[in-house]
Amino acid sequence: MDRELNGAMRSVSINSAQQNGHSRDETDRVGVANGGNVSASCAAAAAAQATKATNATSATGTATATNATTNSPSAQQIALASAAEKKKMVHELCQQLLLSDEQVQELCYRILHELRRGLAKDTHPKANVKCFVTYVQDLPNGNERGKFLALDLGGTNFRVLLIHLQENNDFQMESRIYAIPQHIMIGSGTQLFDHIAECLSNFMAEHNVYAERLPLGFTFSFPLRQLGLTKGLLETWTKGFNCAGVVNEDVVQLLKDAIARRGDVQIDVCAILNDTTGTLMSCAWKNHNCKIGLIVGTGANACYMERVEEAELFTAEDPRKKHVLINTEWGAFGDNGALDFVRTEFDRDIDVHSINPGKQTFEKMISGMYMGELVRLVLVKMTQAGILFNGQDSEVLNTRGLFFTKYVSEIEADEPGNFTNCRLVLEELGLTNATDGDCANVRYICECVSKRAAHLVSAGIATLINKMDEPHVTVGVDGSVYRFHPKFHNLMVEKIATLIKPGITFDLMLSEDGSGRGAALVAAVACREDILYAKK
Numbered sequence: 001m002d003r004e005l006n007g008a009m010r011s012v013s014i015n016s017a018q019q020n021g022h023s024r025d026e027t028d029r030v031g032v033a034n035g036g037n038v039s040a041s042c043a044a045a046a047a048a049q050a051t052k053a054t055n056a057t058s059a060t061g062t063a064t065a066t067n068a069t070t071n072s073p074s075a076q077q078i079a080l081a082s083a084a085e086k087k088k089m090v091h092e093l094c095q096q097l098l099l100s101d102e103q104v105q106e107l108c109y110r111i112l113h114e115l116r117r118g119l120a121k122d123t124h125p126k127a128n129v130k131c132f133v134t135y136v137q138d139l140p141n142g143n144e145r146g147k148f149l150a151l152d153l154g155g156t157n158f159r160v161l162l163i164h165l166q167e168n169n170d171f172q173m174e175s176r177i178y179a180i181p182q183h184i185m186i187g188s189g190t191q192l193f194d195h196i197a198e199c200l201s202n203f204m205a206e207h208n209v210y211a212e213r214l215p216l217g218f219t220f221s222f223p224l225r226q227l228g229l230t231k232g233l234l235e236t237w238t239k240g241f242n243c244a245g246v247v248n249e250d251v252v253q254l255l256k257d258a259i260a261r262r263g264d265v266q267i268d269v270c271a272i273l274n275d276t277t278g279t280l281m282s283c284a285w286k287n288h289n290c291k292i293g294l295i296v297g298t299g300a301n302a303c304y305m306e307r308v309e310e311a312e313l314f315t316a317e318d319p320r321k322k323h324v325l326i327n328t329e330w331g332a333f334g335d336n337g338a339l340d341f342v343r344t345e346f347d348r349d350i351d352v353h354s355i356n357p358g359k360q361t362f363e364k365m366i367s368g369m370y371m372g373e374l375v376r377l378v379l380v381k382m383t384q385a386g387i388l389f390n391g392q393d394s395e396v397l398n399t400r401g402l403f404f405t406k407y408v409s410e411i412e413a414d415e416p417g418n419f420t421n422c423r424l425v426l427e428e429l430g431l432t433n434a435t436d437g438d439c440a441n442v443r444y445i446c447e448c449v450s451k452r453a454a455h456l457v458s459a460g461i462a463t464l465i466n467k468m469d470e471p472h473v474t475v476g477v478d479g480s481v482y483r484f485h486p487k488f489h490n491l492m493v494e495k496i497a498t499l500i501k502p503g504i505t506f507d508l509m510l511s512e513d514g515s516g517r518g519a520a521l522v523a524a525v526a527c528r529e530d531i532l533y534a535k536k
């Protein structure tokens, strides 16, 4: 065993040396053709996992005897299997969802490599992880004051907020959630921005600021090629949005145009920002060590404070400012095959049936938009093989998108051995004949999917912490998965601790409404700068 492990470590380090030596003009496709990049141990482990998975689940409904060549149990054998044997089959199939320490380490090397490609001028055009410059260079200093409007588009809901920043890190906030109907999410850009402007106007009327001209921060949580603090071109839609005519357009201008078309309200757009930026700013208002912002919600992404000289696409205007915030857009990590060595049949299924196949590979293995569906796909496979629920499925179980990610959190919130939430969820799915053994297996599947997500995020965060190389970093975190999953925080803390350089310490801080208050803070810091410059 030890020898195997040593061998694995050796191959990982050889591989990392190769990775570090990658020239900048390498092709942007890795994976099949570049199979040599995958450490031998990872490849062997993946192959072993694939074989195990096939063995555990290749039973068909018609076979009656063990298949001599594959050793797969027949349907009849599965039907007669004891609870302990079924548990073993479930665990074997789930092997492919577990990441070994070597695989996580390998992921760190690959993420670092992709970050560097995004930051460097000559590789940026082809890079998957774009590392967009946000133009935010100043963290809040606690002196920001005033009344601000904020728009928050990009999570499950669209929100309008009115935030009053006050003395002593105090603030008042009023907000309202507006639905974005499905037909608008995939309709035209004009429809989307008209809808946003209408909600803004209604909100201003309801909150007695209709006639005021207030500064506004726009949290727009999609990959944005920023050209300044108030100018950003949409690179691509993610998370179920696909509005025509917005890609490559300046989103701030589209908002201004929609407001002008109405002609009733007036606003000053002071900043456009990503939700990760808002999250970081919101935490940094109280904690100046906060230098990373992370979202694990409907989507997944992180931003971090980078040294100006590393951000080759940023033209610094003020030589006194040594850092700039980078929006990594790491959800697209793996779009070139860099994650193929850990992807499973379930990940490929999610991708093929998504609105954006081939894109946001990392995000699809992590975020709330996909986590429930990943679990559902595993459940369907095991049920069809007769391992779960005595082979009895249900219409809801077989329908895409109906196993909600919140179910994963609910199921894992049950005390070990207690299946109260699990049974409630299964009832909602129309599965009423579950045994305790089935419930334990369902829970295990949820644990494998969520643990993998937490470990993938940890690889990303540890890579950023190591790259920043500061003695202590606070990571500001938000998003429904992180907030509501009972173990996500602990899983991350444990994993990151094993991956960062000795001597560095870190903590994870839950952000208080980053997308709302963070937007006000970015706008406030921008105003603070404007006032400073005006005074000069």
Ligand code: BGC
Pocket: 154, 155, 220, 221, 222, 223, 238, 239, 274, 275, 276, 295, 297, 298, 299, 300, 301, 302, 329, 331, 363
């Ligand atoms: C978007 C990011 C965003 C993340 C979290 C991703 O799909 O591309 O811009 O930060 O979701 O909301």
